[in-house]
Amino acid sequence: MCTTCGCGQGDIRIDGVPAGADTPHAHDHVHADGTVHTHTHDHTGAHAHDDGSAGAGGGHWHRHGDGAWHSHVRVGGSAHVHAGATVAGGAFGAVHAAGMPPERIVQIERDILAKNDAFAARNRQLLADRGIFALNLVSSPGSGKTTLLVKTIEALRGRIAVAVVEGDQQTSLDADRIRATGAAAVQVNTGKGCHLDAQMVGQALASLALEDDSLLLIENVGNLVCPAAFDLGEAHKVVVLSVTEGDDKPLKYPDMFHAADLMIVNKVDLAPYVQFDVDRAIEYARRVRPGLEAIPLSATTGEGFDRWLAWLERGTGDAGTKRDASVAALRRRVAEPEAQLVAQSSAAPSAPATPVRPA
Amino acid sequence: MHEMALAEGMLEIVEDAARKNAAARVRTVWLELGALSHVEPHALRFCFDAVTRGGVADGATLEIVTTPGRAWCMPCGEQVALARLGDACPHCGSYQVEVVAGEDMRVREIAIA
Numbered sequence: 001m002c003t004t005c006g007c008g009q010g011d012i013r014i015d016g017v018p019a020g021a022d023t024p025h026a027h028d029h030v031h032a033d034g035t036v037h038t039h040t041h042d043h044t045g046a047h048a049h050d051d052g053s054a055g056a057g058g059g060h061w062h063r064h065g066d067g068a069w070h071s072h073v074r075v076g077g078s079a080h081v082h083a084g085a086t087v088a089g090g091a092f093g094a095v096h097a098a099g100m101p102p103e104r105i106v107q108i109e110r111d112i113l114a115k116n117d118a119f120a121a122r123n124r125q126l127l128a129d130r131g132i133f134a135l136n137l138v139s140s141p142g143s144g145k146t147t148l149l150v151k152t153i154e155a156l157r158g159r160i161a162v163a164v165v166e167g168d169q170q171t172s173l174d175a176d177r178i179r180a181t182g183a184a185a186v187q188v189n190t191g192k193g194c195h196l197d198a199q200m201v202g203q204a205l206a207s208l209a210l211e212d213d214s215l216l217l218i219e220n221v222g223n224l225v226c227p228a229a230f231d232l233g234e235a236h237k238v239v240v241l242s243v244t245e246g247d248d249k250p251l252k253y254p255d256m257f258h259a260a261d262l263m264i265v266n267k268v269d270l271a272p273y274v275q276f277d278v279d280r281a282i283e284y285a286r287r288v289r290p291g292l293e294a295i296p297l298s299a300t301t302g303e304g305f306d307r308w309l310a311w312l313e314r315g316t317g318d319a320g321t322k323r324d325a326s327v328a329a330l331r332r333r334v335a336e337p338e339a340q341l342v343a344q345s346s347a348a349p350s351a352p353a354t355p356v357r358p359a
Numbered sequence: 360m361h362e363m364a365l366a367e368g369m370l371e372i373v374e375d376a377a378r379k380n381a382a383a384r385v386r387t388v389w390l391e392l393g394a395l396s397h398v399e400p401h402a403l404r405f406c407f408d409a410v411t412r413g414g415v416a417d418g419a420t421l422e423i424v425t426t427p428g429r430a431w432c433m434p435c436g437e438q439v440a441l442a443r444l445g446d447a448c449p450h451c452g453s454y455q456v457e458v459v460a461g462e463d464m465r466v467r468e469i470a471i472a
Contacts, residue, residue, distance in 0.1 A: 107468050230361070
């Protein structure tokens with residue numbers, strides 16, 4: 001990425017070298033006040049020039065000293081001349097008009113995840129209304145998520161009702177394993193999709209018999225990249241890292257660890273046999289998510305499980321308390337006008353129930 | 360390849376705006392991507408080209424404006440630049456940095472004809 005203007009091709013690197021770095025691209029900008037600045041950047045498919053030197057149409061973005069961005073069309077040679085056009089009307093204002101073909105600019109300002117986030121908000125509300133504590137479990141394939149869920153359901157039996165949404169590309173094998181414990185489970189097959197989204201989860205919730213004050217465990221597709229971006233309406237993302245993976249995974253796949261509120265280090269019973277430093281993994285995870293809570297455990301031997309169960313019980317209890325508080329607040333809001341109505345009707349007991357028309 | 364889902368999200372926003380403004384064509388889409396957002400611009404471009412094919416935004420230029428990452432450094436007690444998740448504070452070297460900006464993925468404007 002160009003460090004001056006920020007344009008460029010993102011972070012694909014080959015042996016540490018930015019992809020496309022072999023085709024640097026330089027510009028001189030001559031500003032209306034006479035100042036000139038130059039910047040360079042890699043250029044594979046980056047911005048387009050009016051003269052067709054790289055793609056068709058479009059302008060050229062760059063940032064000024066005050067941090068504002070704007071676009072303009074190259075007017076020939078290697079120099080850009082701003083014909084007195086200063087940035088007006090905000091970062092994306094004004095300058096489009098200068099030299100642009102006859103077209104209109106429409107301001108949008110919408111997050112590209114807005115639709116997913118709207119579904120997520122709906123799920124979150126549904127869960128909050130019923131005091132359900134929902135977790136989105138994310139990890140690589142093979143970290144032991146399903147075994148963790150099975151053991152968790154068994155350990156919580158008689159204490160907290162658990163329902164499960166299972167996400168996988170294909171098969172219902174995982175949901176079958178969960179149902180064998182007696183817990184309600186629904187399998188979402190994403191087909192070619194690499195993550196669950198909030199709409200899929202909303203549909204799954206509609207087909208699950210959810211109990212109030214219960215725990216909902218959403219097992220996402222095994223993928224340490226894509227599910228990080230998608231809010232499902234959960235209270236927390238819980239990332240599961242097993243010791244049979246590398247302890248440097250939090251640094252290699254930072255997005256997921258950054259998005260998580262709890263890290264489970266699973267399969268610690270195997271730690272003596274593999275090169276995995278639990279403390280180092282936790283330290284790396286806290287580099288991308290300061291203060292991240294971590295629970296090392298083994299779903300197979302039960303080591304460390306008490307802490308995990310206590311964390312779940314605390315969260316489920318809090319979800320119920322919050323729901324009770326909002327129900328009480330709602331009752332108070334309704335009670336006030338009701339009391340006023342009662343006071344009014346008792347103050348005028350002889351008032352006719354229906355208006356009397358004059359004869 | 361969640362970039363495909365993101366590209367579809369973009370397309371919906373763009374086509375919605377094009378319809379509301381009675382546009383015949385969408386020529387350019389300006390997308391703001393935070394340096395710390397969950398997206399690889401190269402993959403997103405590929406997906407954007409695929410999902411726009413045959414529609415009002417077919418052939419539209421995708422202009423990606425990268426906004427810098429910012430974080431609050433706890434030891435320094437001030438905002439600092441953060442190029443990537445997992446980087447240390449450029450001033451004091453601490454990893455106690457909370458991201459405050461640079462995670463946005465937003466369609467800012469479109470040019471229509």
